[in-house]
Amino acid sequence: MSTHGEKFNPKLGKKAQSDPNQSRFVYKDDDDIDKAFNWKQFGRLFSYMRPYAKQMLPLILIMTVLGTVTKLAVPYLTGVVAIDGAIKGGDQKLLYIVTAAVLGLYLVQWVANVFRIRYTNIIGQRVIYDIRSSLFKHIQKLSFNFFDKRPAGSVLVRVTNDVNSLQDLFTNGAVNAMIDCVQLAGIMVILLLINWKLGLAVMITVPIMFFISTKLRQKIRMAWQDVRLKNSRINSHLNEAIQGIRVTQAYTQEKENMKFFNGMNADSRKSWNRASTMNQAFGPMIEITGGFGSMILFWYGTYLIQQGEVTVGLLVTFANYVGNFWDPINRLGQMYNQLLVAMASSERIFEFLDEEPSIDDKPGAKPLPKIRGDVNLEKVVFEYEPGRQALKGIDIEAKAGQSIALVGHTGSGKSTIINLLSRFYDVSEGSVKLDGNDVRDVKLESLRAQIGIVLQDTFIFSGTIRENIRFGRLDATDAEIEEVTRAVKAHDFIMALPGGYDTEVEERGSALSMGQRQLLSFARALLADPRILILDEATASIDTETELRIQEALKVLLEGRTSFIVAHRLSTIRHADKIIVLDHGEIKEQGTHAELIKHGGIYNGLVEAQFRFL
């Protein structure tokens, strides 16, 4: 693929769009690499440290000061006191004392560092925990239309990669920067105090060093960001590829997929190599500048010794301090870049956190009282996207305990109606009422607690069969679980499984057959015992025997509840109290099976067509 060898281009989104293969998996919201520094966001990010600041920051500060003071005392002791005082003055005792003091200082420094690192790690990990957990909590609350807009992979990448990229900043970056600033300021003061001329001469290199470490680091940072972006794409794609593995294999698209994956994989490798090469260039440049500083120091220092202004011991002290000078500058440059990377990640995290759920309790919403089960849709109009009506003025009246079947061609609006009943979306016009309460006026939790949903694509969570059924009502006893499984005739097949109710099932229930998964989801819904039941019937064909079992289970499940059934097999709805025939978002016919057959319209046609295929 020619485009994989392209020149480094930070705005990858544009490049990716020109490549048809790449454009399949472009997550453009993750593309922006370089952004201006945003103080407000910076403040918001660091506000996550606030709960721990009082408790831990003073300790960290004390350790930092202790570590820095002990570190800065050593060059002075070795140069001025040991060389100029003890060695030149021939004071053996002083030399011993200095040696012991230096040893002691190193020990204190070591202890201070150990504790500082421990405390910063604790803070860092707590902050990361908090961010990750608030992000997940928030994402769980977001409405369907949020997930409609983005692939699951890109949501996943934010919770994993973006949060992880804050890890470095919080676990050591921020505190190291503080230490470096203190150290740098300390060294500068000491250098100027010892000999301001020599001090100033050496500091000429500081701006050069800063320039190199920020500018070059900026390029390096962008290169690493690029690596991160490429890796995010791989992760996102991987998520999609694994989810869709059955389709891939069914259509024997493995080779195509592999080619695409390898393209992304190669991109990631190249991008890493590029970043790594840049990184390697950085060290020598800093060293050369450092060497330049040392050259000034020794050249000018020797001159000052000759002038009698400086002693040898002082020059050694100086050289030691200067040796400690480059590291903080270098690290601060690195830290600055780390901060910018973290800012980019936090921007994406905050974007999610700021996304308000479009469906939420309105102020003063009251809990929905226990309902009988009357459902009314009045003049309901709904648009997923502005200007495209999926429902064009729907009126449905369901009395408590009635079963309503929704039929119609694909895309006619059946799923949309059931999405509105549970208020996964809000109507654009009109209203949905349960026992006369508008669903928008009541607390969402109390609404959904009274509506049970059995979806086409039965989701089985990883865990045991028992846990999966208990998902319907968490406080259900084992006996109650068995009661519902017996009622929907799932008990026998569960007992036939190797571990019975404790059999572990896979994430998407792949260890179970389609019919078994349906029965489990019936049991789950029956356990929840909702007043209203929504059933989106599975489209997959199942054998007649299983179908009969499902029909029987369904009878148990529907008894005494208001139910809405999206039926694909028309045999399921023969006994429905009302069959509603939809077409392009409008109700075309409604009545009982017998009435509609007699009418000889769309429904009659659908029934005939189904029999023709049987």
Ligand SMILES: Nc1ncnc2c1ncn2[C@@H]1O[C@H](COP(=O)(O)OP(=O)(O)OP(=O)(O)O)[C@@H](O)[C@H]1O
């Ligand atoms: N999330 C969505 N975003 C935008 N448009 C949507 C969305 N979901 C459905 N639509 C559109 O709304 C219309 C009604 O779709 P709906 O899913 O309700 O049909 P359906 O009758 O349930 O079809 P099926 O029998 O295939 O499940 C269709 O034109 C569809 O393209």
